[in-house]
Amino acid sequence: LCIPPGTVDAVPQTCSCCPEQGIWSSWSSPNCNDTCGGYGTATLSRTCLSKPSGCPCTGASSMKISCNLNPCPYPRQACTGSYRVGVVNSQITCVIPVTTPSITTITPTSCCPAAGLWELWGPWSNCSTSCGGCSTATRTRTCASEPYGCPCDDAPTSETLPCNRQACTSSPQCCVGTVNNSALIPVCLGTDAIVALSPITTTTALVPAVWSAWSDSGCTDICGLCGLTIQIRTCLSGICIGASTQNSTTPCPINPCAVGLGKPACCSPAKTGVSGGQIMCMVN
Template identity: 30%
Template sequence: MNIKYAYKEDQNSPCQACRPAEWSPWSDWSGCTVSCLEGVQKRQRVCIGIGDCEGKKVEVQSCSLKSCCPQAGGWSDWTPWSECSVTCSVGQRQRTRQCNNPPPSCNGECEGDSIETIPCDTLQICPTHGSWGNWGAWDQCSFSCTREGSGVFPVQSRFRECNNPPPSTSPLGRDCDGSRQDTRECRDVPFCEVDGQWGPWQDASECSVTCGVGRIRQTRQCDSPAPRHKGKDCVGPSQRQTICNTKKPCPIDGQWTEWGAWSKCTRLQGDPIRCRQRVGNQYRHRKCEGQNYEGKWCEGKPRDSRACYDMDNCPLDGSWTEWSEWGQCSSPCGQSEKTRYRECLPTYPPYPDVVEGATKVVEVFFSGVPKPKCSPIDGESLKVEETTDCKNLPKCP
């Protein structure tokens, strides 16, 4: 059974994972219950899976956003009145005070305003500021149809100029405030074509199996939405075969892992056998994994052994292999190269490849990595490579 699936005890039960019970990650801590001094905050987690989880579902801890609560301060004396804010017509003068007599504590504030203003007249003529002229004609709509039910319509624009009057130059007047462009929706365009879209798949048969995951036939309707306003029909099949989960585990037979590496070739007596015609033994292991729900245990043995000669790091005469086949080109286009090689392989001594065991004749294998010795080729004694260009490749884009 796939543990990534879940199941329900009945239709109204919550969804449960098909694995042993375990806690979900903790939620983030909630906000502190007070804004100053000491309060509390909590976090929680959910038990997911089959069975009960050990430990707490909810944790609560103390919290403090501020070590003190705000205290109001007192105002200083007002400053002298400022100069008039404008150089023509009527402006304002102002004075200020500071909240520092005493200063507030813990982010407190003073009650009242920190600024007072009074009018002032400069007795000077002000410049003429610009004013907008009439709007021009409406442009064409931005597109020719609107999507039914979207509430989004095409728009059209019109423009105006700052010339009624234009701003003065001496004294310098301000340009017009606002935008020279106005837009509105085009609500009299027709609805756009609506292509059909498939609705959700619905089961049309029972699951093909009584345990684990099987297949089920499903159908769907072209109604989400149905084609309207000369739109296209739905594309694709209206029926399909898909997987279904019976929420009942099927027996799972065990499977052997790959064999592990062979152990070092040795004798139980500890006799020296490396680089000698003395038979030792080596072993490898594997595991039976995945057996569950009364499935079968793996057939065969978890341990394998064989007779061996220990040739690890043994100096041996070697011989060069013939040239290998040419390798693949280094690039699919432009300039590219390919390589072939020869290797110096060891010539093993003529030890018997079978020996008489206690109860049977057994095969003997050479174990370990020897050190072969070949006559050097181009200064190389173990591997020599040859490289050539790949011809007639296409140009790279």
């Protein structure tokens, strides 16, 4: 696999030496078609980076997986099919009681590209200003061939450019270069970067992410302390990361199950008892 040093982005010439499996990109991030319980499926895809060099890859370029394994709230069944509610890394999730193989098995190779093979650039980060090139955006990439034992050359792993270089309507019009009014949309020109390559990204105010406290919002079952309490929280400001719903470890509800539901009056270890003159499920 021949790639002249320093020409990472150029299509290399075909050579007789090829990695046994080829060199794949990472799997793409899935977009799930459902919200919980493993009911949804997502299609992962990847690209054979060594194919332009005449070195095809072995294995599938796409695969379907179950996704969004957080248990569903009542009245929907918590998990689909053979999945069951379990705990993984201290998180309540839907798990399947079998061992599933890894989606990627990489075999190291001694037949390496001269400069390595890079993943595609990731998306640009958000821009904190809306015009004038007054702030910068950054994108990154990783060396796809490194897990195969083939490091990449010293080409940059990140790239930072002024973003949103359309001229501002108020003064100053440009933080970078000078305004060019001959274009259809006035832009800020300068010698530091090519305007055509400068990112135009979403403007996002740098507001700290703040979640509300968790609050109870229902149960994953209808009786017998057979379910778990559902908790919710709300993003109060900024861009919050993480789940807005979760199942706590508190069992619920306390009313015994009626005859005909196919379950005991109270789920183990709970037993029926009386409190305040009412029959309910209790855990001693």
